[in-house]
Amino acid sequence: GQNIDQPTEMTATEGAIVQINCTYQTSGFNGLFWYQQHAGEAPTFLSYNVLDGLEEKGRFSSFLSRSKGYSYLLLKELQMKDSASYLCAVLNYGGSQGNLIFGKGTKLSVKP
């Protein structure tokens, strides 16, 4: 089966750092995506990891451990506009449930 878990909600303070975790159990693995989604809007791409390690892109970084089925998204210097849902998605070409499967998302609230 396919299972992707993320915390439902998180709260953090403007200027702080927050880490959003994602664990996955899938029949195959060809990479992991993080997307940001503001309420009622389309998801937008943040990062892609296919090899173990950390990928850094400005204020956002994403980490992957394939052996542990684990990823996290790190957001630094939080801004109010970062309040959104963050979606973890696993790419699995052999998946019977489609190639790109999303977790339920983590709703992040950034407080002043």
Place this chain on the structure above:
Amino acid sequence: DSGVTQTPKHLITATGQRVTLRCSPRSGDLSVYWYQQSLDQGLQFLIQYYNGEERAKGNILERFSAQQFPDLHSELNLSSLELGDSALYFCASSGQNLMNTEAFFGQGTRLTVV
């Protein structure tokens, strides 16, 4: 602008009716995905097409069907609509494969069944 176009943006219809949602993928993208997102829920995969052929199927109801046309645009047909079908329906497109690239999402169609 992701380059993926979905129409209409909003749709209000009555129970029992049938609607068609349309998606034009980014230029050159061969894969089209359809997702359903109910209020405060995650993205539920419905179906994927690649170059006109069905590639993968998720938890798509029998009342729903889709197709991808030779010009690569796709349509999602929802019939015998129920109140629970009210949701945001997203279409996403990607290139020949997703390696080193991402799926781009349209702005979605908000369907309200009354």
